[in-house]
Amino acid sequence: MLNHIRPAITLVVAMTALTGLAYPLAVNGIAQAVMPSGANGSLIERDGTVVGSALIGQTFTSDRYFWPRPSATGPDPYNAAASSGSNLGTTSVKLKERVIADVARLTKTGIVQPVPADAVTASGSGLDPHISPAFARAQIKRVAQARGLETAAVASLVAQQTANPTFGVIGQERVNVLELNLALDAL
Amino acid sequence: MTLVGWLQISLLFLAVLLVIKPLGLYMARVFSGERTFLSPVLGRMERDLYRVSGISPEKEQSWLGYTLAMLTFSLAGFLALYAMLRLQAYLPLNPQGFPGLPSDLAFNTAVSFVTNTNWQNYGGETTMSHFSQMAGLTVQNFLSAATGMALAVAVTRALARSKVPTLGNFWVDMTRATLYVLLPLAIVVALAFVAMGLPQTLDGSVTATTLEGANQVISLGPVASQEAIKQLGTNGGGFFNVNAAHPFENPSAWSNYLNIFAMLSISSALVYAFGQMVGNRRQGWALISAMAVLLITGVAVTYWAESQGNTILTAIGVDPALGNMEGKEARFGQAMTALYAAVTTGLSDGGVNGMHGSFTGFGGLVPMFLIQLGEVLPGGVGSGLYGMLIFAILSVFVAGLMVGRTPEFLGKKIEGREMKFAMLAVLILPLAILGFTAVSAMLPFAVASVGTAGPHGLSEILYAYTSAAGNNGSAFGGLSGNTPWYNTTLGIAMLLGRFAYVVPVMAIAGSLAAKVKSPASAGTFPTDGPLFVGLLIGIILILGGLQFLPALVLGPIVEHFAMLAGQTF
Numbered sequence: 001m002l003n004h005i006r007p008a009i010t011l012v013v014a015m016t017a018l019t020g021l022a023y024p025l026a027v028n029g030i031a032q033a034v035m036p037s038g039a040n041g042s043l044i045e046r047d048g049t050v051v052g053s054a055l056i057g058q059t060f061t062s063d064r065y066f067w068p069r070p071s072a073t074g075p076d077p078y079n080a081a082a083s084s085g086s087n088l089g090t091t092s093v094k095l096k097e098r099v100i101a102d103v104a105r106l107t108k109t110g111i112v113q114p115v116p117a118d119a120v121t122a123s124g125s126g127l128d129p130h131i132s133p134a135f136a137r138a139q140i141k142r143v144a145q146a147r148g149l150e151t152a153a154v155a156s157l158v159a160q161q162t163a164n165p166t167f168g169v170i171g172q173e174r175v176n177v178l179e180l181n182l183a184l185d186a187l
Numbered sequence: 188m189t190l191v192g193w194l195q196i197s198l199l200f201l202a203v204l205l206v207i208k209p210l211g212l213y214m215a216r217v218f219s220g221e222r223t224f225l226s227p228v229l230g231r232m233e234r235d236l237y238r239v240s241g242i243s244p245e246k247e248q249s250w251l252g253y254t255l256a257m258l259t260f261s262l263a264g265f266l267a268l269y270a271m272l273r274l275q276a277y278l279p280l281n282p283q284g285f286p287g288l289p290s291d292l293a294f295n296t297a298v299s300f301v302t303n304t305n306w307q308n309y310g311g312e313t314t315m316s317h318f319s320q321m322a323g324l325t326v327q328n329f330l331s332a333a334t335g336m337a338l339a340v341a342v343t344r345a346l347a348r349s350k351v352p353t354l355g356n357f358w359v360d361m362t363r364a365t366l367y368v369l370l371p372l373a374i375v376v377a378l379a380f381v382a383m384g385l386p387q388t389l390d391g392s393v394t395a396t397t398l399e400g401a402n403q404v405i406s407l408g409p410v411a412s413q414e415a416i417k418q419l420g421t422n423g424g425g426f427f428n429v430n431a432a433h434p435f436e437n438p439s440a441w442s443n444y445l446n447i448f449a450m451l452s453i454s455s456a457l458v459y460a461f462g463q464m465v466g467n468r469r470q471g472w473a474l475i476s477a478m479a480v481l482l483i484t485g486v487a488v489t490y491w492a493e494s495q496g497n498t499i500l501t502a503i504g505v506d507p508a509l510g511n512m513e514g515k516e517a518r519f520g521q522a523m524t525a526l527y528a529a530v531t532t533g534l535s536d537g538g539v540n541g542m543h544g545s546f547t548g549f550g551g552l553v554p555m556f557l558i559q560l561g562e563v564l565p566g567g568v569g570s571g572l573y574g575m576l577i578f579a580i581l582s583v584f585v586a587g588l589m590v591g592r593t594p595e596f597l598g599k600k601i602e603g604r605e606m607k608f609a610m611l612a613v614l615i616l617p618l619a620i621l622g623f624t625a626v627s628a629m630l631p632f633a634v635a636s637v638g639t640a641g642p643h644g645l646s647e648i649l650y651a652y653t654s655a656a657g658n659n660g661s662a663f664g665g666l667s668g669n670t671p672w673y674n675t676t677l678g679i680a681m682l683l684g685r686f687a688y689v690v691p692v693m694a695i696a697g698s699l700a701a702k703v704k705s706p707a708s709a710g711t712f713p714t715d716g717p718l719f720v721g722l723l724i725g726i727i728l729i730l731g732g733l734q735f736l737p738a739l740v741l742g743p744i745v746e747h748f749a750m751l752a753g754q755t756f
Contacts, residue, residue: 031388171440
């Protein structure tokens with residue numbers, strides 16, 4: 001056992017230097033030099049202010065904006081410094097009560113039942129930037145009314161902002177809520 | 188389930204299938220000590236490492252020497268990581284000023300990463316400094332994986348050689364696994380991840396002003412470099428709390444593919460390398476086929492179950508067309524989440540891209556059962572291969588009993604000594620999983636950690652010990668595991684699952700290496716054909732099923748019927 005101590009200690013130290021410092025710092029250097037936008041969080045700026053990240057969802061509660069999915073992060077939804085899912089099981093009474101309340105809230109805004117599943121379920125990360133095209137379409141009337149816009153204009157914007165799977169296979173049909181709302185503000 | 192969904196799933200398996208042979212042959216060269224195309228770059232560094240560490244690379248070790256070297260190395264890694272986590276506040280690269288970890292959490296986390304489990308009782312972005320993530324966790328992501336590969340190579344040599352008392356040199360195998368396999372692949376995958384949008388920065392966070400005028404603090408860090416080795420080493424410990432469900436760990440369908448591809452390819456290719464090294468490539472493919480049949484069945488069941496949606500929610504006005512979306516990300520959908528869930532548990536990866544605890548009864552049963560089958564589909568890098576070889580030995584033993592011949596595997600006689608050690612190894616898993624689960628389910632303070640009452644609560648506890656003992660690391664996250672009880676007992680379960688398992692396995696390797704490798708005769712039961720594959724699958728299912736079915740009936744299966752009956756807890 002004793003003759004193993006020297007190689008054990010030297011290799012832990014040497015490998016820490018190699019794989020724990022040299023490797024991540026080298027990747028860091030290349031990433032920052034070649035791909036700074038992605039390496040720094042795919043941030044979106046408007047008029048010189050960072051308004052969010054293209055990859056991270058954020059809260060929208062106003063009728064003038066499209067709403068994202070429910071988020072289970074604490075203490076506030078879409079807390080991008082503490083990601084979390086609800087982790088509630090299918091038979092959880094808390095889950096059922098939360099969904100009943102959300103379905104009722106959405107029904108009041110004119111969304112007809114059955115509501116799209118993503119509209120009332122919390123994502124795994126609590127930071128899902130996307131919603132389904134069905135949930136986006138269901139919100140068109142409300143947003144158009146709040147902004148005094150033609151329904152057709154908002155509908156065409158939603159269609160424009162809907163991303164399709166690559167080659168029709170890889171990925172899901174989805175709408176990035178922040179990008180859709182930015183486009184809406186730019187109308 | 189849709190045709191497109193199955194197409195998405197098939198593309199991934201096809202990509203892995205294409206890489207198995209070239210990567211397997213490359214690793215066979217690496218572990219045979221041959222020159223590779225990277226030798227001109229890395230040979231010098233390799234020799235320097237041996238020199239400063241006082242290692243004679245040509246000196247081989249017996250099974251005991253090899254095992255002791257591995258244990259000493261793991262202990263040194265554990266102590267270094269434990270100290271680093273405790274002293275985090277005094278170390279550099281801590282932009283958010285996180286304090287040191289309490290002793291029970293530091294113990295749990297250090298054990299977790301040294302055993303290649305990567306169970307996380309902490310939220311990465313709220314607990315760990317960049318220094319701890321890089322110089323602590325990332326290092327063990329490399330070293331625990333390289334240790335697993337070394338052990339698998341030692342067991343492989345035992346079956347390849349005839350009447351040799353040694354199994355190779357642990358230090359050399361571990362170093363070569365790191366330098367020639369993990370490190371180069373990690374650099375390539377990390378850069379591909381950055382191109383897909385994973386952050387790689389030493390900044391701690393950035394504050395955005397949302398369109399509605401609120402402040403949103405967005406955590407950043409050296410994510411891509413950690414994500415790459417997390418997957419390649421089947422570690423699974425994420426940079427962020429929610430692992431690869433976080434858009435910064437897994438922003439798109441493409442990054443999702445790369446995540447799954449990276450975790451599946453080395454383990455699968457290592458099985459091929461095994462075939463190459465024992466001089467029977469068909470044997471490698473036979474093992475891979477058995478793994479693939481079970482793994483794809485797992486994908487299918489989860490995909491089917493999750494696509495049905497949660498019928499309790501359907502009854503209150505939710506459209507089931509998208510399936511059960513609680514805990515899942517819109518950009519992945521059901522097929523790619525089911526694929527990730529089955530692969531991450533068939534492997535001992537344990538990263539997740541959706542919350543397994545919010546899966547339906549059967550959807551959640553699959554990941555749990557795949558771990559309970561022994562993490563051999565194809566299992567963790569290295570650990571999956573030696574686990575599968577134990578099942579292969581059990582299978583030839585059962586076949587031998589049926590026809591009344593002395594069982595043989597690859598020309599090695601399987602006798603009493605090997606069988607005793609094999610049973611010892613196989614019994615560790617049910618002992619650690621069912622034992623700790625039963626105790627926890629009876630302790631009021633342990634039950635208080637449960638997130639969802641009823642059968643799902645039992646599943647949360649059962650899944651935790653399953654994941655720990657199987658060295659997986661995924662979770663039914665409703666369980667608040669960051670308590671002294673769970674930190675300690677889960678830590679012990681991880682240690683048992685890794686070390687109490689591998690010591691008997693290495694003893695078998697030692698005894699097999701010393702035996703004569705006899706040539707195949709007319710009476711030899713061929714272990715590289717479909718009959719053996721079927722037998723092997725049967726043995727894995729019967730062992731796993733007999734041991735865990737009663738517990739699974741009380742957890743996920745009751746939950747399934749409760750859901751159908753509209754019963755909530």
